[in-house]
Amino acid sequence: MSYRLPCARVLATACLAAACLAANAAPAQHAVEAFYRGKVVTIVVGSAVGGGFDTYARLVGRHLGRFIPGNPTVIVQNIPGAGSNKAASYVALQAPKDGTVVGAVQAIAITQPLISDQPVPHDPSKLIMLGSANRSVYFCVVRSDAPVKSFQEAFEKEAIIGTSSEGASLRDYPIMLINLLGVKLRVIGGYTGSREIMIAIERNEVQGMCGMDWSSFATQQRDWISSGFARLLAQEDLNGHPEMNRMGVPLTISFAKTEEDRQIMQMIYSQNLFGRPYLVPPGVPADRVAALRGALAATLQDRALLAEAEKFGLDIGPMGGGELQALVAGLYALPPKIIERAKQSLILKPPAR
Numbered sequence: 372m373s374y375r376l377p378c379a380r381v382l383a384t385a386c387l388a389a390a391c392l393a394a395n396a397a398p399a400q401h402a403v404e405a406f407y408r409g410k411v412v413t414i415v416v417g418s419a420v421g422g423g424f425d426t427y428a429r430l431v432g433r434h435l436g437r438f439i440p441g442n443p444t445v446i447v448q449n450i451p452g453a454g455s456n457k458a459a460s461y462v463a464l465q466a467p468k469d470g471t472v473v474g475a476v477q478a479i480a481i482t483q484p485l486i487s488d489q490p491v492p493h494d495p496s497k498l499i500m501l502g503s504a505n506r507s508v509y510f511c512v513v514r515s516d517a518p519v520k521s522f523q524e525a526f527e528k529e530a531i532i533g534t535s536s537e538g539a540s541l542r543d544y545p546i547m548l549i550n551l552l553g554v555k556l557r558v559i560g561g562y563t564g565s566r567e568i569m570i571a572i573e574r575n576e577v578q579g580m581c582g583m584d585w586s587s588f589a590t591q592q593r594d595w596i597s598s599g600f601a602r603l604l605a606q607e608d609l610n611g612h613p614e615m616n617r618m619g620v621p622l623t624i625s626f627a628k629t630e631e632d633r634q635i636m637q638m639i640y641s642q643n644l645f646g647r648p649y650l651v652p653p654g655v656p657a658d659r660v661a662a663l664r665g666a667l668a669a670t671l672q673d674r675a676l677l678a679e680a681e682k683f684g685l686d687i688g689p690m691g692g693g694e695l696q697a698l699v700a701g702l703y704a705l706p707p708k709i710i711e712r713a714k715q716s717l718i719l720k721p722p723a724r
Contacts (some may be wrong), residue, residue: 373692400440405663406559409694410471412482414447414649415462417455417476419564419710419720425449425588427504427647428475430685434700436665443471451563454538455480456491463493463652463713466724470651473501477660478645482702486639486713487538496703497653499660500695503666504532505586506646508612509540509546510620511587512595513579514572521659522605522621525554533568533577534558542564542719544582544607550716551632556581558719566591572601578602585612586686609640638705644698688724 374673414432429447436445450458452503477539481495494688495567511532513519519530541564548554559577562568566581569592579601588595595601606615624640627633634643646647651660670676671689685719 373571376391379488379600387533395446397679399658404440405678406470406583406659407443407662408441410441410443412436412439412443412445412471412473412485414445414473415458415466416447416449417451417474417480417567418449419451420449421566422564423584423590424455424463424475424477424647426587426683427685430676430679430683431475431504431649431670433570433679434444434670435666438660438669438673439499440666449647451461453536454483454540454542456483457496459483460491460493460496462650463495466652468514468652468654470655470663473663474498474650474652474653475537477649478507478642478648479540479543481648481650481699482642483538485702486543486717487708488714489537492717495694496699498576498650499653499655500699501649501664501688503646503695504671505686506690507540508585508615509582509607509643509645510585510588510608510612510615510629511545511579511581511623512574513599514581514597515602517578519578519604520602522554524624525556525604526552527555529555529557531578532556532558533562533571533580534560534570534582535562535564536560539564540607541568541580542582544639545580546719547636547716548581548607550718550720551635552623552626552628560566561668582607585615589684589686607640608643631712634709635716636711638702639716640715641698641702644690645695646688648695659719667692 377650414428416425416428432445432447436442450461459476459480462474483491483495513530517530518528519525532545545556545558571577603620605621607623611622626635627636664715671687
């Protein structure tokens with residue numbers, strides 16, 4: 372009896388604690404379910420219709436409602452511009468802080484204060500991360516008839532590159548390569564996104580682009596490589612994509628001239644880990660944040676979504692909201708010297724005369 376009694380007490384205490392947790396969780400779950408029932412949840416995409424971010428957001432939107440308690444209707448709205456900063460500002464400052472608006476933005480919209488002196492009206496570090504659909508691997512691609520046949524040749528020969536707005540990877544990544552590595556890329560701006568630049572490449576208005584995401588490219592123009600229309604020059608990433616690694620496509624970071632240059636590139640390319648982040652504004656109740664994080668995680672593991680993603684050639688590699696939030700916090704804690712040099716590396720300087 373002297374042995375069994377403590378065990379019984381421990382068991383009873385454990386059962387009581389579990390019952391209390393369940394009792395507390397049930398009303399919270401019921402409250403979230405009651406809130407979302409009959410509601411509309413809007414995914415605000417920070418890029419134009421038809422691009423990679425839009426494609427992923429619409430895929431997520433078709434399945435997410437099944438996993439949010441209360442099964443709300445999910446719709447997608449596009450607010451392109453300023454490297455997704457317009458959409459991020461809308462989510463942070465204007466959207467309801469009740470969990471009915473979810474942002475789907477480029478990673479650079481989250482790290483804007485770290486890489487640019489151009490102010491934004493909100494604090495991106497305060498946005499609440501729900502998770503990410505996959506990690507991004509960016510790269511440079513040119514027409515096969517362009518004078519540059521390899522990334523090494525870009526140090527000696529000029530390639531004309533189409534770019535989009537400041538803050539977008541399609542603009543900032545090639546600028547960084549020019550400033551840090553000294554490659555001869557001539558940038559032509561004014562394009563709204565990857566789709567428009569690819570049309571310009573097909574028309575031979577420009578010869579290529581840098582800062583293109585592999586997943587987006589695979590959904591839109593994978594046949595460029597198999598047909599021989601275009602060639603891959605380099606990967607703008609820390610580790611590279613397995614498929615491009617098998618092709619022998621080099622990493623731009625391997626061309627860094629100094630250790631500090633390498634650190635700058637490491638900082639900027641660490642944004643690739645964000646992939647395709649989903650977020651909500653600060654102030655959303657904690658129980659709804661937890662429900663949305665769980666719903667997004669379940670959506671990205673759902674068989675129906677994965678089958679649809681495979682059909683369209685979309686990579687799915689989720690990152691949880693907590694892990695993503697920690698990554699944001701780590702970047703905002705970097706030394707000021709590295710942050711300042713990273714900002715300078717993204718400023719387009721006039722060509723020397």
